[in-house]
């Protein structure tokens with residue numbers, strides 16, 4: 197029998213744990229004779245009753261595992277912990293808030309059986325999300341697509357079924373600034389999309405603040421492409437070239453008409469403009485340098501507090 201891990205990163209999702217588990221079970225009931233499912237809850241440093249809720253499931257069902265991380269690391273790392281844990285033939289990552297409809301899973305599995313390695317769910321519509329969030333996310337993917345060599349599929353999230361070999365490939369990459377949406381595409385393998393309507397969260401609020409999203413966007417760009425470095429270099433060329441042309445113009449003008457003390461505004465404008473450009477470029481370089489700094493420490497991605505399983509073996 198093939199084994200499938202349902203990997204669920206959860207940060208303060210207490211009210212969603214039981215409804216999610218039961219919806220998943222209902223969706224997979226017809227498949228349970230052919231596949232062995234294990235439900236892994238990765239508790240990403242929750243401060244609410246998430247642990248108690250999962251413990252309740254563990255007492256009553258024999259296919260639940262709880263992995264406690266030592267603190268809140270963020271969803272990207274929590275997912276990595278799920279991949280590390282798995283020894284299964286396939287892993288399905290799904291959000292704990294029921295925004296990802298479990299009834300897609302049978303279709304994912306049947307596509308997997310036809311030979312696909314990465315079956316990802318693609319949002320048709322984002323219900324219950326603010327206009328600002330939709331617009332900024334759209335803009336981000338546009339920009340990223342323009343500047344990077346490998347494509348990132350817009351509106352495709354982390355809800356996907358990954359074959360063992362894709363999981364192994366992902367886990368061989370130990371970078372700590374993980375932009376998993378970029379990694380899926382970087383590793384390749386046979387991909388196929390299925391579309392769905394994203395539901396609003398069942399309980400609680402989204403953990404993504406504007407700042408967290410901005411950080412993910414900057415990490416997405418700097419850990420995934422070096423295009424901003426090139427861009428700042430091209431811009432530097434452009435500014436230097438303009439300055440050179442202007443210099444010749446000033447030189448000739450001075451030779452013909454002599455010099456006068458006017459021209460202070462032009463000088464101050466140029467000085468400030470160039471200063472700004474230099475600061476931007478240094479900032480971009482600094483962003484990459486800080487990634488090098490962080491990665492060069494080679495710290496483990498996370499620490500496990502403990503791991504408990506209700507599986508009868």
Ligand code: UDP
Nearest residue numbers: 205206207240270271274291292402403404
């Ligand atoms: N999550 C997590 N650690 C965090 C933030 C979120 O494990 O620090 C989990 C969260 O419990 C949920 C999933 O990641 O299962 C998606 O989070 P959320 O619903 O807040 O994101 P959104 O759907 O708004 O993108």
Ligand code: MG
Nearest residue numbers: 291293295397
């Ligand atoms: Mg959500």
